[in-house]
Amino acid sequence: MRFTRFVQCFLSISLLFTPGLIYGQTLTLEEPARVANPRPQAPTTQQPKLSPGAEEVSSEIGVTPLIERLYRLPERGVGGPMSLEALSLRQEITEAVVGASLEVDGVIAEIDSELAQINAIRTDLESRRDHAINLNTIANIVASGITGVVGTALQFKNSTANLGNGIGVAGAGISTVLSLIGLRQQRGGHKALGVAPNLLARLFDKKPEFHSDYPAEVWTYLNAVPPAESGKETRRALLIKRWTELGRIESIDTPKGQRKIELLTSSISQQRSLTIDVLDDRGAMLADVRAQVSLIKRDLSKLMLALRSREPEEKK
DSSP: OHHHHHHHHHHHHHHHHHHHHHHHHHHHHHHHHHSSSOOOOOOOOOOOOOHHHHHHHHHHHTTTHHHHHHSOOOOTTSOOOHHHHHHHHHHHHHHHHHHHHHHHHHHHHHHHHHHHHHHHHHHHHHHHHHHHHHHHHHHHHHHHHHHHHHHHHHSHHHHHHHHHHHHHHHHHHHHHHHHHHHHHTTTTOOOOOOOOOTTTGGGGGGGOSOOOOOHHHHHHHHHSSTTTTOOOOOOOOOOHHHHHHSSOOOOOTSSSHHHHHHEEEEEEHHHHHHHHHHHHHHHHHHHHHHHHHHHHHHHHHHHHHHHHTTOOOOOO
């Protein structure tokens, strides 16, 4: 009887601990499943390779650290929108790019303003020159024609032959003088630009006037060596070298070259009279600067396109 009660007590105690054992076994079975299927993490993307120009402007406008921080972040949370930090970094980068682009637009606008005034003055001088040349041509035709006819007519008689020869010589002299005057008129007159920018001034280390200074980003760009070039000359040095080779300016180390630079960079405080040739050279040089500065916008666009190419891995 005692043995039977002992067995019953043992079975009761065993039944009490059986659910705990079963539950422990259940946790042991479920744990491998949790390890085998960990919680998915937010995808990350690799920073794209920027073009040399985009990498240069990125450094010049100060967004390179922001881009590096952005690409160390996950683009999106798990099943959620873009993180606030990523959104803030994108906004800072975009604002810097837009600001630099507007600075470039401002420089281009000032160059266009100066070019417009140069074209207006040049058109006026060319109009005056053409009018003077036309008058000179008419006077030359009339003088040479009349003196030629009269001189030839007087030569039919011996008594007036000498007079006819004299009139013929005088007519030839008048024609020669008018031709020399016509050669001088070909160069046109002189006229100052008046109130106009002088965007070439700072390129030659002269004083810029009337909104002619360059923003920091643009000036840094002009004084940097192009990343795709094998030489060590800056963009500004390359421009001056090209103008010298084309004959627009003499060597800047010569007195003649310095006199030409004074004309090319004149503005409000120095109302220098400019010829048509100087205006032509000044306009062509400004067009070269405009083209060089405009390339910044190309590199800025490549930088923004590189940022747009970033997408979560599951969308690719």
